[in-house]
Amino acid sequence: MASSLCTLVSDGESHTQPSLIVSQDQICPVSNVQSTPEIEKKYVHHVYDAIAPHFSSTRFAKWPKVATFLKSLPSGSLVLDAGCGNGKYLGLSPDCFFIGCDISAPLINICADRDHEVVVADAVNLPYRTGFGDAAISIAVLHHLSTESRRKKAIQELVRVVKKGGLVLITVWAVEQEDRSLVTKWTPLSPKYVEEWIGPSSPRIRSPSSFTLESIPETEENGSGEHLKDLKEISNENLQDTMHSTCQTEDDSMTFKIKKNIESHQEYFVPWHLPYHRAEVSGASACALANGLAKKDDKKGAVVYNRYYHVFSEGELER
Numbered sequence: 001m002a003s004s005l006c007t008l009v010s011d012g013e014s015h016t017q018p019s020l021i022v023s024q025d026q027i028c029p030v031s032n033v034q035s036t037p038e039i040e041k042k043y044v045h046h047v048y049d050a051i052a053p054h055f056s057s058t059r060f061a062k063w064p065k066v067a068t069f070l071k072s073l074p075s076g077s078l079v080l081d082a083g084c085g086n087g088k089y090l091g092l093s094p095d096c097f098f099i100g101c102d103i104s105a106p107l108i109n110i111c112a113d114r115d116h117e118v119v120v121a122d123a124v125n126l127p128y129r130t131g132f133g134d135a136a137i138s139i140a141v142l143h144h145l146s147t148e149s150r151r152k153k154a155i156q157e158l159v160r161v162v163k164k165g166g167l168v169l170i171t172v173w174a175v176e177q178e179d180r181s182l183v184t185k186w187t188p189l190s191p192k193y194v195e196e197w198i199g200p201s202s203p204r205i206r207s208p209s210s211f212t213l214e215s216i217p218e219t220e221e222n223g224s225g226e227h228l229k230d231l232k233e234i235s236n237e238n239l240q241d242t243m244h245s246t247c248q249t250e251d252d253s254m255t256f257k258i259k260k261n262i263e264s265h266q267e268y269f270v271p272w273h274l275p276y277h278r279a280e281v282s283g284a285s286a287c288a289l290a291n292g293l294a295k296k297d298d299k300k301g302a303v304v305y306n307r308y309y310h311v312f313s314e315g316e317l318e319r
Contacts, residue, residue, distance in 0.1 A: 066169065077093075085107050139174070270309050
């Protein structure tokens with residue numbers, strides 16, 4: 001799985017901007033942006049609440065670049081982790097003080113059981129005063145937000161809550177994949193889902209930025225054994241050459257079709273397999289099965305949940 005990391009340097013001015021966000025040629029009040037869309041409730045919040053213990057058991061390896069970033073912070077720094085999950089980065093640097101938040105109460109309970117300072121909160125409405133922290137991180141969170149307005153608001157919140165000159169580190173899943181076969185296991189959202197839950201595509205306009213952006217390459221392996229590689233390692237020039245090359249063999253033709261299909265989609269359902277032997281299957285998963293939010297896969301011996309993802313295209317975070 002390819003991911004992209006970037007750092008933002010706050011200039012202390014983002015929080016002075018009016019509380020309005022441009023989206024799809026119209027101005028949307030912050031209250032609308034903070035209202036959680038149904039697709040996120042069903043395919044993000046409910047899913048992570050149901051799989052929290054199993055998800056946590058697979059999330060223990062620290063991404064090297066994230067660890068390097070945290071350990072590079074000055075001693076005594078206050079670090080805010082927005083979307084902390086099971087808290088694997090909380091307390092990573094013993095010289096810093098960490099506060100985490102996540103929308104999933106079951107994941108926050110796991111963090112609290114590990115004696116971390118945490119609170120249940122939404123990434124688009126962080127419960128901290130302006131300029132509260134010295135640094136903030138958002139690791140694999142933004143891609144679960146279903147509209148450009150909400151993703152922008154989440155970034156604005158990260159910048160708002162850190163002091164002038166503070167740092168923000170963000171990671172997201174990327175649409176550019178080195179292992180193209182991986183994406184074929186995901187389910188692209190149909191036009192019906194996209195129009196009903198997400199709306200028309202947001203305009204590809206680069207907006208003025210109140211922070212600087214730096215790309216950080218990343219290579220790691222997640223709990224599913226899928227390799228994470230930064231999209232910057234994939235040459236866009238080489239990709240374009242491949243995309244426009246003549247497909248002379250059946251394999252080349254299939255590769256071309258897969259790449260073309262991947263590049264045309266950014267909204268996906270990504271499966272999570274909860275094994276039958278897990279205790280969660282008799283709890284929240286039973287309700288999910290009854291409500292049609294999950295399905296059984298007897299061949300794999302698991303209850304399968306779909307998680308919503310907006311995978312980012314190269315350069316999208318800079319807009």
